[in-house]
Amino acid sequence: MPAFRAWRRRTLLGLSTILGLARRGFFIPYRYAESLPRAGELPPYGPFEEHLDARRDKISAWLDAIDGFAADLEAIGDRPPPAPRWNQDWFPRADAAIAYTIVRTIKPDRIVEVGCGHSTRFFARAADDGGLDTRITAIDPAPRADLAGIERVELLRATLQAAGEGPFRMLRQGDILAIDSSHILMPGTDVDMLLNRILPALPDGVYVHIHDIFLPDDYPADWEWRGYNEQQGVAPLISGGGWNVEFASHYAATRMADRVDAGVLGRLPLKPGAREASLWLKKG
Incomplete structure (x- = not known):
């Protein structure tokens, strides 16, 4: 979003x-806020970086798996919606490629998405290419990408709070929960509901994707206007045990760039300015 539009939106x-005219976000008084670093100025979270370093072999194994689907990934072009495409920055290159690869590899019976669009298109394409019977339930009050024509998708045009916990009770070992929601962790938000109600109740063996996670780094400086704080809740969730990191796009792109560029990811289009930031976990 251009800087002026972001400033205008945030100001309004x-x-x-x-002024109490409407609830359009959160204002949290904190008298020492001026002394804190701005977005993008925090150093990497050392303990979490060590955690990801210890999972480098697993991340590398998934990069190998992505390369195993090179021909199928390179066959994805610029067909009109609802076909997936690389020329977009909502769900770019590595994020889309690992989503495709995990579906082809684990063959889930069901995917539940909170926040949908381009990711849904890649999930569906993977299921189609693999000849899978995977069903996708997408929860989103206003999807950013047209999903009409994808028969395997059931779209619930609702907030997570309105949709409730029912869709998640159907998830079993080997299924996927994909999260790309508000990214705002406050009492009662969708992130609060996901981290503190839905994820703890999932059975072992469920794969969880969380988008726009830049750990072990801070959120980008030019995203400050968004006010995201989701990853501050995700880091202790993982560090506390019970979850294994399967893949981290940002870590791979910034700490394993040579390996990324050596494979099919190095040949796939990446729109200028796009940020790869998918985090994949497995419970248990």
Whole structure:
């Protein structure tokens, strides 16, 4: 989003909230806020970087798996919707490739998505190419990409709070929960509901994808206006045990760039300015 549009949006929503005209976000008084580093200025989270370093072999194994589907990935072009395409920055290159690869590899019976669009297209394409019977339940009040024509997708046009916990009770070992929601962790938000109600109740063996996670680094400086804080809840979730990191796009792109570029990812289009930031976990 251009800088002026981002400033205008944040200002209008902020004024509405502070003046009590409407609830359009959150304002949290903190007298020492001026002393804190701005977005993008925090150093890497050392303990979490060590955690990912210890999972480098697993991440590398998934990069090998991506290379195993090179021909299928390179066959994805610029067909009209609802076909997936690389020329977009909502769900770019490594994020899309690992989503495709995991579906082809683990062959889930069911995928539940919170927040959908381009990711859904890649999930569906993987299921189609693999001849799978995978069903996709997508929860999103306003999808950013047209999903019409994808028969395996059931779209619930609702917030997570309105959809409730029912769709997640159907997930079993080897299924997928994909999260690309508000990215705001506050009491009662979708992230709160996911991290503190839905994820703890999932059975072992469920794969969980969380998008826009830049761990072990801070959120990008030019994303400050978004106010994202989801990964501050994701890091202790993983560090506390019970979850294994399967893949981390940002870590791979920034700490394993030579390996990434040596495979099919190095040949796939990546839109300028796009940020790869998928985190894949497995419970148990």
